[in-house]
Amino acid sequence: MAPLADPCAVIGQSFRVTIPKELPLASHLCGLGAICAGEFNVSPHTHNRDKCTAVTIRTRFAPSPNGSLHLGHAYAAIVAHDLARARDGEFLLRIEDIDGTRSRAALVPEMLADLAWLGLEWDGPPVFQSQRLDSYAAAGEQLKAMGLLYPCQCTRAEVLAAATQLGPDGPVYPGTCRGREVDPAKVSGGVAWRLDMAKAVALTGSLTWTDEIAGVQQARPELFGDVVLLRKEAPASYHLAVTLDDAAQGISLVTRGADLFASTHVHVLIGRLLQLCAPLYHHHLLLVEAGGTKLAKRRGSAALADLRRAGADGPALADALRACRFPAGLSLGSGIQEAP
Numbered sequence: 177m178a179p180l181a182d183p184c185a186v187i188g189q190s191f192r193v194t195i196p197k198e199l200p201l202a203s204h205l206c207g208l209g210a211i212c213a214g215e216f217n218v219s220p221h222t223h224n225r226d227k228c229t230a231v232t233i234r235t236r237f238a239p240s241p242n243g244s245l246h247l248g249h250a251y252a253a254i255v256a257h258d259l260a261r262a263r264d265g266e267f268l269l270r271i272e273d274i275d276g277t278r279s280r281a282a283l284v285p286e287m288l289a290d291l292a293w294l295g296l297e298w299d300g301p302p303v304f305q306s307q308r309l310d311s312y313a314a315a316g317e318q319l320k321a322m323g324l325l326y327p328c329q330c331t332r333a334e335v336l337a338a339a340t341q342l343g344p345d346g347p348v349y350p351g352t353c354r355g356r357e358v359d360p361a362k363v364s365g366g367v368a369w370r371l372d373m374a375k376a377v378a379l380t381g382s383l384t385w386t387d388e389i390a391g392v393q394q395a396r397p398e399l400f401g402d403v404v405l406l407r408k409e410a411p412a413s414y415h416l417a418v419t420l421d422d423a424a425q426g427i428s429l430v431t432r433g434a435d436l437f438a439s440t441h442v443h444v445l446i447g448r449l450l451q452l453c454a455p456l457y458h459h460h461l462l463l464v465e466a467g468g469t470k471l472a473k474r475r476g477s478a479a480l481a482d483l484r485r486a487g488a489d490g491p492a493l494a495d496a497l498r499a500c501r502f503p504a505g506l507s508l509g510s511g512i513q514e515a516p
Contacts, residue, residue: 232264232265232266232428233259233260233263233264233265233266233428233429234260234265234266234267234268234425234426234427234428234429235256235257235259235260235265235266235267235268235427235428235429235430235431236256236267236268236269236270236422236425236427236430236431237252237253237256237257237267237268237269237270237291237298238269238270238271238272238418238421239253239271239272239287240271240272240273240275240278240279241271241273241279241280241281241283241284241287242275242278242279242280242283243283244283244286244287244290244479244480244481244482245286245287245290245291245479245480245481246471246472246477246478246479246480247463247471247477247478247480247497247502247503247506248462248463248470248471248472248477249480250290250294250480250493250494250497251462251463251497252431252432252433252460252462253291253294253296254294254296254494254497254498255431255458255460256431257296257297257298258498259429259431259458260429265428265429266299266300267296267297267298267299268298268299268300268302268303268425268427269288269291269298269302269303270302270303270304270305270421270425271284271287271302271303271304271305272305272417272418273304273305273306274305274306274309274410274411274412274417275410276409276410279306284302286481288302289481289484290480290481290484293480293484293490294480294490294491294493294494295490295491295494296494303421303424303425305417305421308417308420308421308424309411311420311424312406312411312412312416312417312420313411315412315416315420315450316369316405316406316412316416318450319371319405319449319450320369322379322449323372323375324371324372324375324376324379324449325369325370325371325372325405325406326353326354326355326356326358326369326370326372326402327353327358327360327363327367327368327369327370328349328352328353328358328367328368328369328370328402328404329353329358329363329367330349330352330353330368334352335347335349335350335352338350338352341401343399343400343401344399344400344438344439344441345400345403345439348399348400348401349370349401349402349403350401351401351402353370354370354372354402365408366408367408368404368406368407368408369404369405369406370402370403370404370405371402371403371404371405371446372402373397373398373400373401373402373403374398376397376445376449377397377398377445379449380445380448380449382394382395383395383397383444383445383448385440385441385444385454385457386456386457387437387440387456387457387458387459388429388456388457388458389458389459389460390437390459393440393441395440395441395444395445396441397441397442397444397445399438399441400441400442403415403442405446414439415439415442415443415446416446418443419443419446419447419450419452420450420452422455423447423450423452423453427455428455428456429455429456429457429458430455430456430457430458431457431458431459431460432457432458432459432460433459433460433461433462433470433511434459434460434461434462434510434511435462435470435510435511436459437459440457440459461508461509461510461511462508462509462510462511463502463506463507463508464506464507464508464509464510464511465505465506466505468509468510468511469511470509470511471506
């Protein structure tokens with residue numbers, strides 16, 4: 177099968193290439209002014225979904241309502257907001273609420289109040305993943321029809337026991353169910369649908385993507401192995417949902433933490449398979465605790481809602497984060513913990 181043509185090649189690019197093992201200093205918000213002024217010689221690439229032509233810069237912030245927002249979320253939202261506003265662009269919200277029982281609808285008004293308290297304004301109403309389930313199912317059917325997905329009945333414990341390699345997401349699936357005759361209707365608990373990575377890479381051919389900070393990257397999705405795109409317990413995996421959602425919202429500049437840098441290899445592959453327009457990326461540093469651990473709801477990081485209710489000044493806090501004046505014990509880092 178011939179490689180797929182690229183219908184949405186990034187246009188007008190001129191980037192300084194760096195090795196992304198550790199992102200340069202300007203990848204955090206303290207360097208925002210330099211970035212917006214053109215330090216990286218970026219020709220802003222934007223598109224509409226039909227023609228992939230230059231229209232406007234559009235970023236997004238996409239929290240999950242499984243816990244309150246904390247300072248790390250505030251920093252990420254400010255990066256996305258300010259990069260859009262500095263380029264006369266649009267800043268959108270998306271609520272990623274398909275994580276089963278962990279997602280709590282009651283947290284959404286709190287999140288919106290927190291963002292408004294920080295002085296951030298967004299364009300249009302938020303988009304909810306729970307209202308886009310049909311699009312995930314349709315993409316799954318399209319990939320199945322292309323012969324690129326196969327059902328997998330392996331449990332997580334079985335994958336851990338059988339894996340012999342580590343990838344960016346952890347143990348790489350060894351392909352146990354690839355080529356097997358698995359009838360999803362007869363599997364108790366259902367099946368996951370995995371992407372046959374070798375077939376997908378052969379179909380697309382060589383791919384590249386561009387990060388505003390790290391420059392042009394050679395896509396290496398094969399490092400992840402046969403990733404799950406349709407989960408047993410949720411309508412879609414993060415990889416599939418975020419790729420489809422960004423395209424549907426017309427996001428032209430995907431801003432997110434450096435801990436998701438490697439995931440972009442998979443997202444670029446999915447985008448090409450589904451003939452979606454290619455955005456630019458901006459992976460920024462994250463707020464981290466001592467030792468480089470990123471802030472997390474499950475570890476009790478201070479909630480923005482608590483600060484807001486205590487009478488803290490939201491815009492002043494946002495300005496402090498912009499200036500990299502962080503609370504004691506916090507700093508900027510990749511948020512990626514090296515394996516022992």
